[in-house]
Amino acid sequence: MSDQTTTQTTATDAAPIVADPAAPIGPGVRKADPILVADGVMRQFGGNVAVDVEHVEIPRGKITALIGPNGAGKTTFFNLLTGFDRPNAGTWTFDGSDLAGVPSYKVARRGMVRTFQLTKSLGLLSVLENMRLGATKQLGERFLPSLMPFLWSKREAEITEKAMELLARFKLDTKAPDYAASLSGGQRKLLEMARALMSDPTLVMLDEPMAGVNPALTQSLLGHILGLKENGMTVLFVEHDMHMVQTIADWVIVMAEGKVVAEGYPREVMSDQAVIDAYLGAHHDTDLGTLTGQLAIAEDVGVSDELIEQIEEELEEEDQEAGK
Ligand SMILES: Nc1ncnc2c1ncn2[C@@H]1O[C@H](COP(=O)(O)OP(=O)(O)OP(=O)(O)O)[C@@H](O)[C@H]1O
Numbered sequence: 634m635s636d637q638t639t640t641q642t643t644a645t646d647a648a649p650i651v652a653d654p655a656a657p658i659g660p661g662v663r664k665a666d667p668i669l670v671a672d673g674v675m676r677q678f679g680g681n682v683a684v685d686v687e688h689v690e691i692p693r694g695k696i697t698a699l700i701g702p703n704g705a706g707k708t709t710f711f712n713l714l715t716g717f718d719r720p721n722a723g724t725w726t727f728d729g730s731d732l733a734g735v736p737s738y739k740v741a742r743r744g745m746v747r748t749f750q751l752t753k754s755l756g757l758l759s760v761l762e763n764m765r766l767g768a769t770k771q772l773g774e775r776f777l778p779s780l781m782p783f784l785w786s787k788r789e790a791e792i793t794e795k796a797m798e799l800l801a802r803f804k805l806d807t808k809a810p811d812y813a814a815s816l817s818g819g820q821r822k823l824l825e826m827a828r829a830l831m832s833d834p835t836l837v838m839l840d841e842p843m844a845g846v847n848p849a850l851t852q853s854l855l856g857h858i859l860g861l862k863e864n865g866m867t868v869l870f871v872e873h874d875m876h877m878v879q880t881i882a883d884w885v886i887v888m889a890e891g892k893v894v895a896e897g898y899p900r901e902v903m904s905d906q907a908v909i910d911a912y913l914g915a916h917h918d919t920d921l922g923t924l925t926g927q928l929a930i931a932e933d934v935g936v937s938d939e940l941i942e943q944i945e946e947e948l949e950e951e952d953q954e955a956g957k
Pocket residue numbers: 678681682683701702703704705706707708709710934935937
């Protein structure tokens with residue numbers, strides 16, 4: 634990976650991020666064109682307040698990094714926004730429409746998808762079958778096509794064709810018949826991303842895309858993430874690898890103890906003493922050098938067994954709805 638921050642410029646790069654360039658930048662700052670707006674989102678586990686986000690806006694067409702020490706609430710916030718968990722309080726809108734209380738598979742159909750580390754059972758499906766699961770739009774046609782097998786099989790063929798095209802783009806086409814479990818960590822991350830694109834999303838949320846990725850595939854993953862933006866998508870990713878954050882993020886949001894404690898342009902946020910302190914507070918056993926690009930990559934992306942079960946149940950439900 635290069636030490637330079639990216640110099641690629643696209644039309645969306647030129648668009649301003651904040652609504653008022655003269656206003657001070659800090660937690661909750663208004664964006665010029667937010668795709669996602671969250672208000673008062675709170676999630677408690679027993680007495681532990683995992684997420685307590687007063688107000689945050691995600692800029693459209695940009696790459697936003699969500700960072701913060703372990704246990705800051707990043708993954709829980711992702712789970713809430715994408716319908717994989719329910720908040721105790723709060724509302725949020727995606728592209729202007731209310732999303733609070735909408736189940737995860739419907740969130741995906743509306744254009745907001747997220748990635749996970751592949752679960753064991755998905756590992757026992759082929760790479761192509763994994764891709765086909767990402768085609769949420771097939772569900773909208775579940776009733777009529779089931780009465781018309783010709784239309785159904787045409788749609789099936791289209792899904793397979795699209796899956797193969799995406800697999801080729803991610804250089805995974807030769808792996809299509811293989812079990813997903815046989816892929817390397819980095820290839821699984823590529824598969825996760827490719828699968829997310831099956832539903833033609835407008836917002837792609839990536840949970841620690843670099844975790845467990847072999848250095849040989851890092852560059853390719855970074856290129857694909859930048860490619861999402863170049864294709865007009867908005868990206869929101871959780872990451873501990875500060876080097877990656879500095880390399881590709883247009884905007885950085887920092888969480889600590891469930892709250893958004895800072896946000897801004899990468900260079901400013903990374904040199905903010907409060908941010909460094911928040912990280913050091915939680916990583917007091919970690920070398921300061923790790924904050925500037927060498928942070929150890931967590932193997933575990935923090936998906937609970939409960940969540941995995943929920944995803945599996947939803948996939949089964951989708952299959953049933955799709956008449957499989
Ligand atoms: N299912 C759960 N049950 C109880 N507590 C939970 C659950 N999920 C998360 N928590 C707690 O909520 C807090 C936030 O956790 P979360 O995993 O969202 O943090 P994170 O910022 O994603 O951390 P990491 O960077 O380590 O993945 C932590 O204190 C965690 O222990």
